[in-house]
Amino acid sequence: MTLDIVISLFSEIISVPEDDLSGRTLLTPEYDVGVLDVAKLMIEIEKRFEVTIYDEDVHKFRTLKDVAEYVDALIEE
Amino acid sequence: MENYEQKFSKELNHYNEILAIIHEQLNAAENDNAKNLKALQQTNREMWENASHSTDDFDRAVELSQFYQPLASNIHAVESSTERMRLLKLMLKSAYFARIDFCAKGQKQYGEIYIGRGTLMKDVDQRIHIYDWRSPIASLFYRFETGDAFYDAPSGRIAGNIGLKRQYEIKKGVFEYFFDADVQIADEFLRKMLSGNTSSKMKTIVETIQKDQDIAIRDITHDLLMVQGIAGSGKTSIALHRVAYLKYQGLSNRLKSSDIIILSPNTLFEQYISNVLPELGEDEVKSIVFDDMMKNILADKITFQTRHNQIETLITCTVPAEKALIKQSIEFKTSGAFIEILKRYACSLPASHINFRDVKYDGKTVFTSQYLKDKVLQMSGEMSLAVKLYHLRHFIFEEIHEMRKARMPILVQQAREDPEHPFDWEEYARALSIEECTQLAKEIDSFTKLDSVALYKKLYSNDGLLLSLSDELALPDNVAEILHYSQGLLTGSILQNEDALAASYLQLLIETNDTYKQIRQVVVDEAQDYYSIHFEILKHLFPNARYTILGDINQTIEKQENMMLYDRITEIMQPVSASLMTMNKSFRCTKEILSFSMQFLDSNTSFESLNRSGDTPQVIDAADNDLLDLKLMEEAIYSENQGYQSIAIICKDEQETEILYNRLKDKINTHLVCAGDSLNTSGVFLIPITMSKGLEFDSVLVYGVGKEHYYTNDDKKLLYIASTRALHRLNLFYTGEKSPLFRGGRI
Numbered sequence: 001m002t003l004d005i006v007i008s009l010f011s012e013i014i015s016v017p018e019d020d021l022s023g024r025t026l027l028t029p030e031y032d033v034g035v036l037d038v039a040k041l042m043i044e045i046e047k048r049f050e051v052t053i054y055d056e057d058v059h060k061f062r063t064l065k066d067v068a069e070y071v072d073a074l075i076e077e
Numbered sequence: 078m079e080n081y082e083q084k085f086s087k088e089l090n091h092y093n094e095i096l097a098i099i100h101e102q103l104n105a106a107e108n109d110n111a112k113n114l115k116a117l118q119q120t121n122r123e124m125w126e127n128a129s130h131s132t133d134d135f136d137r138a139v140e141l142s143q144f145y146q147p148l149a150s151n152i153h154a155v156e157s158s159t160e161r162m163r164l165l166k167l168m169l170k171s172a173y174f175a176r177i178d179f180c181a182k183g184q185k186q187y188g189e190i191y192i193g194r195g196t197l198m199k200d201v202d203q204r205i206h207i208y209d210w211r212s213p214i215a216s217l218f219y220r221f222e223t224g225d226a227f228y229d230a231p232s233g234r235i236a237g238n239i240g241l242k243r244q245y246e247i248k249k250g251v252f253e254y255f256f257d258a259d260v261q262i263a264d265e266f267l268r269k270m271l272s273g274n275t276s277s278k279m280k281t282i283v284e285t286i287q288k289d290q291d292i293a294i295r296d297i298t299h300d301l302l303m304v305q306g307i308a309g310s311g312k313t314s315i316a317l318h319r320v321a322y323l324k325y326q327g328l329s330n331r332l333k334s335s336d337i338i339i340l341s342p343n344t345l346f347e348q349y350i351s352n353v354l355p356e357l358g359e360d361e362v363k364s365i366v367f368d369d370m371m372k373n374i375l376a377d378k379i380t381f382q383t384r385h386n387q388i389e390t391l392i393t394c395t396v397p398a399e400k401a402l403i404k405q406s407i408e409f410k411t412s413g414a415f416i417e418i419l420k421r422y423a424c425s426l427p428a429s430h431i432n433f434r435d436v437k438y439d440g441k442t443v444f445t446s447q448y449l450k451d452k453v454l455q456m457s458g459e460m461s462l463a464v465k466l467y468h469l470r471h472f473i474f475e476e477i478h479e480m481r482k483a484r485m486p487i488l489v490q491q492a493r494e495d496p497e498h499p500f501d502w503e504e505y506a507r508a509l510s511i512e513e514c515t516q517l518a519k520e521i522d523s524f525t526k527l528d529s530v531a532l533y534k535k536l537y538s539n540d541g542l543l544l545s546l547s548d549e550l551a552l553p554d555n556v557a558e559i560l561h562y563s564q565g566l567l568t569g570s571i572l573q574n575e576d577a578l579a580a581s582y583l584q585l586l587i588e589t590n591d592t593y594k595q596i597r598q599v600v601v602d603e604a605q606d607y608y609s610i611h612f613e614i615l616k617h618l619f620p621n622a623r624y625t626i627l628g629d630i631n632q633t634i635e636k637q638e639n640m641m642l643y644d645r646i647t648e649i650m651q652p653v654s655a656s657l658m659t660m661n662k663s664f665r666c667t668k669e670i671l672s673f674s675m676q677f678l679d680s681n682t683s684f685e686s687l688n689r690s691g692d693t694p695q696v697i698d699a700a701d702n703d704l705l706d707l708k709l710m711e712e713a714i715y716s717e718n719q720g721y722q723s724i725a726i727i728c729k730d731e732q733e734t735e736i737l738y739n740r741l742k743d744k745i746n747t748h749l750v751c752a753g754d755s756l757n758t759s760g761v762f763l764i765p766i767t768m769s770k771g772l773e774f775d776s777v778l779v780y781g782v783g784k785e786h787y788y789t790n791d792d793k794k795l796l797y798i799a800s801t802r803a804l805h806r807l808n809l810f811y812t813g814e815k816s817p818l819f820r821g822g823r824i
Contacts, residue, residue, distance in 0.1 A: 039507035055481070055507075055514035056474060 002049075002075075003068035009044045010064060013037050023065030045071060085255070088245075092252045095172050095191075095206055098199060103165040110158040117151040124148070164195040164358045171247045172197070173207050174284045175218050179226070181237035192218055194283060195358050210283045211295075211325040218242065219291035244284070268689050271664055274722045275773050275804055277758045278352040282314045293658050294319045297326060300623040301652035303604070303643050305630065307684055308674070308801030309665025312627040313771060316600045317353040319625055323598055324359055336597040338619075339364040342606060343385065346771045348756040367611060368574075370618060373592055374581040379530055380570065381577035385752050388767050391635040392730045392795075404635065406559045410575040411608030413645070414550040419579060421546045422536060423586035426462060426527070427453045430535065433524050438477055438517060439484045449473075449524075463527065463588030470525040477517070485510060529584035533576065537564045578610050585617040596622045603771060604628030604646070605638050612649040624650060631678050632798050634767060635791050663801075665773055667691030670800065670807045676820040677797040694800070694807040696782065696819060702740070705812050710745050712778055712808050713761045721775035721806065724761045727799045728780045729787070734765045737780060766799050777803035782819075783811035793818045 003023050011018040014037055027033050042053045051074040061067050173193035180187040190208055192215045197207035208215050213230045217239060227236040244266060246253040267285050293315050296302050306312040323332045339362055341347045347364045354361050368383050394400040409415055433446035449469060456465045492498055492506035536543045537560060553559060566573055596619050605628040626646060630638040647655045661683050663671050668686040673694040675684055699705035709726060716724045728734040738749045748757065750764040758774060779799045787796055796818060800807055
């Protein structure tokens with residue numbers, strides 16, 4: 001599933017075990033997630049899924065689930 | 078000639094034969110149901126055992142899909158056998174309630190047509206033993222006495238003769254008696270039915286539907302059917318039986334529960350009517366209150382005053398000038414003139430009120446604001462403004478995406494040269510792009526994503542904007558005062574109900590709302606409480622629906638109405654064909670209660686009662702509150718001793734209801750009925766007038782009918798509503814001076 005892959009990619013980026021992450025994990029500075037982590041996640045997702053994430057949409061992602069749903073929509077397109 | 082005993086014995090034999098058929102069919106249906114359930118469980122098990130449980134790849138989805146067809150057909154079979162069992166169980170309690178002997182022209186023999194809540198047909202001989210009350214032939218029973226008659230069948234009109242019209246009393250499966258009905262006896266039967274106690278849930282009226290009620294129930298010619306009926310004339314019953322009829326009638330155009338929606342005045346009323354359709358063997362239909370529809374239209378974060386609070390504010394406002402201003406403001410913002418202002422405003426938004434901005438990217442101006450505005454103005458008028466702006470946003474970003482190909486290398490270069498990011502320059506460059514694009518998106522969203530509440534507020538904040546849109550419209554004399562008053566209110570975080578209505582309407586003008594697109598029939602009860610803007614909103618929300626609209630111009634709360642209401646509704650809804658039926662006969666109240674209540678209406682209001690007699694209503698005074706409480710309690714206890722089950726003490730507003738409740742609660746067994754509660758109208762209880770609308774109680778005690786509470790024309794309507802809630806007994810109480818609104822008094 002897309003979400004599992006997104007979690008796995010993000011786990012490597014922020015060096016947190018996959019089990020500690022979920023679709024509800026927030027992509028906000030309060031949770032120590034920096035802008036560079038988010039940027040890196042976008043780059044990795046684009047490589048893994050061969051899609052283009054539009055930078056103007058990134059600020060709408062609150063959680064990893066939001067990211068996975070966006071990617072799913074791109075794949076469907 | 079057969080005597081009653083002989084006829085009774087024949088009828089009883091017939092009834093027992095019918096019972097045997099019902100039992101037989103119920104057994105068969107139960108067996109079917111058990112088999113269907115087993116098949117469903119089997120399919121379920123096979124699916125779990127033979128297919129993988131997740132569908133993340135296509136092959137597995139295909140594997141699972143082979144189970145879909147049998148699963149769906151098994152579910153359908155279980156549903157239809159369950160439904161059949163439900164109907165047969167209802168029929169076991171009361172198989173039929175009427176019989177007509179009808180001989181169609183050209184035939185020699187009279188056929189015996191038994192009428193009940195559903196159809197009972199034997200597969201073997203294909204003979205119909207009981208006809209559904211909604212079948213075309215059953216209309217003979219409701220519309221004709223013995224003699225020449227006709228009904229409209231799908232194949233055309235069938236004329237003939239009714240030789241016998243008989244009614245049965247079958248209760249809890251026991252055949253009690255029957256009588257052959259002429260008009261007088263039928264009226265006697267109706268009186269007997271109506272002399273019983275009411276209950277917390279509305280009951281069906283299939284046995285006693287009157288001719289004009291039947292016409293309204295079976296009307297399929299008009300896409301806008303309006304019923305003006307006095308209190309107790311059975312408007313709500315008509316609406317619900319009509320829903321049951323529409324779910325039965327026709328083949329291809331038969332309505333499903335999900336095609337119908339009932340607009341209720343409040344949630345207590347929703348509970349009150351919730352039993353009728355199941356009693357008729359039909360599923361419940363979704364009912365909704367207007368405020369919930371507005372929540373659906375407006376953005377989540379918007380909070381607004383409920384309709385209930387709006388009315389309570391008006392009823393409890395004791396400063397005449399303030400109350401007048403609130404009412405004028407409500408009336409203006411819900412009026413035809415204001416609707417026109419909002420329409421003009423919505424049309425002028427792209428040309429004059431959307432703040433288009435230049436779009437800049439990579440140091441260049443990509444589009445000028447004028448270019449973007451012109452682009453929107455040139456788009457096809459077919460699209461809603463929201464769709465046009467969506468296309469504009471898409472158009473802008475298509476260009477930005479192209480330009481980003483050249484922009485990214487520049488950002489990468491910049492990142493590589495930054496000594497702070499020697500190793501993570503790639504993600505740093507991307508972060509820079511995300512940051513500038515986020516900023517750009519916010520700027521573009523400011524003119525492509527419209528906020529209807531902010532735009533609505535802008536109407537008031539910009540000097541003269543609202544007035545500039547009102548050319549040739551009739552405005553209230555004190556429009557400036559209303560606007561000033563509104564500006565103050567609109568700075569708060571909670572919108573007034575009328576402002577929320579206007580903002581909702583503006584939102585619908587900007588963007589099509591498809592939530593209720595599938596609805597084909599809308600039933601609006603208590604239509605007199607709605608304003609023009611409500612109907613405009615309905616028209617936008619339910620573009621594919623036909624309407625049944627029921628109301629009583631005399632049961633308004635804090636507004637005055639006349640028959641023009643129905644003209645205004647017709648003008649707004651623009652139906653292909655509309656019909657207005659007037660019902661002046663009250664079935665609820667005794668003739669004494671009804672004639673007492675009529676003193677609160679114009680003297681030329683025509684009305685008819687069923688000639689059911691009861692005690693004459695009394696207006697009782699007391700020297701002080703203690704004595705008043707004592708008299709109230711005496712009357713409540715007397716009513717209980719008379720065997721009345723639902724005894725309502727009705728107060729003018731919610732606050733007064735609570736105060737009285739606190740005075741009485743330790744002295745008699747009583748409870749309070751409030752907004753948001755579950756409906757319990759058994760025993761002695763207190764309820765504000767607004768909550769009692771549409772409901773009925775055996776004995777009613779109207780509290781505080783002194784002149785300090787009831788003195789305006791609007792208060793008169795409240796007294797009318799409160800008084801006509803009573804079925805059998807009505808008394809009114811006050812201290813001090815009696816309200817001048819009673820007969821002979823002067824305002």
